Amino acid sequence: MRTKRFLVFAAAVTLTAACGGDAGTEPDSGASDAAVVSMPGFSFVPFITAVKAGGSVNFDFPAEPHNVIFERTPGAPADIQRTSNRVVTRTFAVAGNFPYDCTLHPGMSGVVQVR
Ligand SMILES: [Cu+2]
Numbered sequence: 585m586r587t588k589r590f591l592v593f594a595a596a597v598t599l600t601a602a603c604g605g606d607a608g609t610e611p612d613s614g615a616s617d618a619a620v621v622s623m624p625g626f627s628f629v630p631f632i633t634a635v636k637a638g639g640s641v642n643f644d645f646p647a648e649p650h651n652v653i654f655e656r657t658p659g660a661p662a663d664i665q666r667t668s669n670r671v672v673t674r675t676f677a678v679a680g681n682f683p684y685d686c687t688l689h690p691g692m693s694g695v696v697q698v699r
Contacts, residue, residue, distance in 0.1 A: 619641050633694065683695045
């Protein structure tokens, strides 16, 4: 009886530790196959978008025109030129960090993190 109770306790501690570790390091709920970046005002939301390798990001352009210009990192997808009122999808084949800017609005930046 005593041993069984200890095992339950140990399992609970392990689970709690695992969850706590994840919550501290993940920028959002985690990498998925597809994610959406929206542009309320003059910012990309979320700033860091996590997707799995082979996943895609849907850039949801509002009425205000923006562009998405990627840093010249190997594996970065094609830039998206000045666009409005449209969703444009980019696929990320390889793992890495892919920073991008809207060059129309200084300081409007984001990062796609591919895992
Ligand atoms: Cu912009």
